[in-house]
Amino acid sequence: MKPQIDLEKCIGCGACVPVCPAEPKVLAMEETGAGPKSKAANPQNCIACNACVSACPVQAIKLVE
Ligand code: SF4
Numbered sequence: 001m002k003p004q005i006d007l008e009k010c011i012g013c014g015a016c017v018p019v020c021p022a023e024p025k026v027l028a029m030e031e032t033g034a035g036p037k038s039k040a041a042n043p044q045n046c047i048a049c050n051a052c053v054s055a056c057p058v059q060a061i062k063l064v065e
């Protein structure tokens with residue numbers, strides 16, 4: 001599994017990055033034309049713990065195959 005970010009919903013708060021137990025962390029913030037957004041920088045490290053999904057205040061993350 002790996003996180004998929006809905007960029008329309010993501011408000012760039014960064015809450016999903018530090019909660020990830022993987023090392024290196026799966027998610028990272030990226031500057032985009034629409035402001036900072038979360039992205040799956042290391043998707044292969046995801047252990048599907050759901051912490052990022054729970055941390056997101058706007059339900060922008062879902063886990064996908
Ligand atoms: S589900 Fe867990 S391991 Fe996967 S990206 Fe989210 S916080 Fe990290």
Ligand code: SF4
Nearest residue numbers: 010011013014016056
């Ligand atoms: S927690 Fe949600 S809104 Fe905040 S940066 Fe991550 S995906 Fe975007």
